[in-house]
Amino acid sequence: MSNVGIISLGHYLPKKVLTNHDLEKMVDTSDEWITIRTGIKERRIAAADEDTSHMAIKAAREAIKNADMDAQKIELIIVATASADSNFPAVACMVQRAIGATQAAAFDVNAACSGFLCALTTAKQYVQTGLYKNALVVAAEKFSKLVDWNDRSTCVLFGDGAGACLLGHVRSDRGILSEFMHAQGAYGHLLEVIAEERNPLDQTCQAIKPPYVTMNGQALFKVAVNSMFEAASVAIKKAKLKLSDIECVVPHQANDRIISGVAKKLKLPKEKFYINIEKYGNMSAASILVALYEAVENKRIRKGDHVLLVTFGAGLVAAANVVRW
Ligand code: UT7
Numbered sequence: 001m002s003n004v005g006i007i008s009l010g011h012y013l014p015k016k017v018l019t020n021h022d023l024e025k026m027v028d029t030s031d032e033w034i035t036i037r038t039g040i041k042e043r044r045i046a047a048a049d050e051d052t053s054h055m056a057i058k059a060a061r062e063a064i065k066n067a068d069m070d071a072q073k074i075e076l077i078i079v080a081t082a083s084a085d086s087n088f089p090a091v092a093c094m095v096q097r098a099i100g101a102t103q104a105a106a107f108d109v110n111a112a113c114s115g116f117l118c119a120l121t122t123a124k125q126y127v128q129t130g131l132y133k134n135a136l137v138v139a140a141e142k143f144s145k146l147v148d149w150n151d152r153s154t155c156v157l158f159g160d161g162a163g164a165c166l167l168g169h170v171r172s173d174r175g176i177l178s179e180f181m182h183a184q185g186a187y188g189h190l191l192e193v194i195a196e197e198r199n200p201l202d203q204t205c206q207a208i209k210p211p212y213v214t215m216n217g218q219a220l221f222k223v224a225v226n227s228m229f230e231a232a233s234v235a236i237k238k239a240k241l242k243l244s245d246i247e248c249v250v251p252h253q254a255n256d257r258i259i260s261g262v263a264k265k266l267k268l269p270k271e272k273f274y275i276n277i278e279k280y281g282n283m284s285a286a287s288i289l290v291a292l293y294e295a296v297e298n299k300r301i302r303k304g305d306h307v308l309l310v311t312f313g314a315g316l317v318a319a320a321n322v323v324r325w
Helices: 020-024 031-038 052-066 091-099 112-129 185-190 217-238 256-266 286-297
Strands: 003-012 016-019 042-045 076-080 105-109 135-142 160-170 175-183 191-193 213-215 248-251 306-313 317-324
Touching: 003 052, 003 112, 003 286, 003 317, 016 020, 020 031, 031 256, 042 160, 052 091, 052 135, 052 160, 076 091, 076 112, 091 105, 091 135, 105 112, 112 135, 112 160, 112 175, 112 286, 112 306, 112 317, 135 286, 160 286, 175 217, 185 191, 185 217, 217 256, 217 306, 217 317, 248 256, 248 286, 286 306
Parallel strands: 003 175, 076 105, 076 135, 248 306
Antiparallel strands: 003 160, 016 042, 135 160, 175 317, 191 213, 306 317
């Protein structure tokens, strides 16, 4: 019996670094406020001509190369994004075209910051049931285009980037051991990107103001800690493990204080958490994949380790997976 697991990883980060000091010149904020309240020091910002699909393609190419995989053999592509280039075609179809995965099915998943884990669990089911032999899961966000750069309460938090992983059959002592996904739609209003209303019969096609992120940070903070705690607890139980069996936690990187809150509630030392928020801010769906990539590169995750991936985000959607690496 084989399991479904992550065979390879890829990532991409735009070159431009926007520091807290850069932001001090743009809005009424300070490096001290951002650092103390969030843990963020800098974030990456995609170029004007670099959209979500471009970052997704670069991350996907690296994951394919690292698996030494022939793109023609990829059977499914799922891209997790809340900042697609356009309403359609799906970013996954753009990736499919660029990498030449002509045999693959392709679609996007939007669960905001929880998108990657929802896509991972979705892809896992397809591979486990045998409908597809493998799946390429990509998470990519150009969140900078959803941010109002005059709004200091949100613009300091987010960044752009992408990650990718290839799923396939692995030995039965490895792979994705459990999954958890849960939505609390009642909290949807806490974090939104809503387009201006438009008369559906309007033939003038007037320019519409681009929709921006609006957020109730404090309310979200409280729900975030509890949601991630619940997601982590259920996923660990489903994997038939104890908290002490987890060698590394890769959490969604929304706020260092949220991660501390989750660590405290789980009674896990914070040293077990892989945190890179200081370099990239909150890259929404891409955060966990980029952190996972780095944790493996930096040997914070080694073969045989139990890894907990845990997230929350707009929706409100929480999710978690336990993986034996
Ligand atoms: O992936 C999910 C997405 N987002 C989240 O999970 C965010 C969850 N929430 C948070 O991370 C925190 O609530 C924030 C980091 C967003 C805010 O931290 P906070 O400790 O909750 O601050 P606050 O909203 O209570 O604001 C405190 C003060 C306010 O001023 P007054 O009313 O006390 O005078 C804000 O106007 O800080 C002010 N403020 C700022 N000051 C400097 C808000 N943003 C800034 C800023 N720079 N960028």
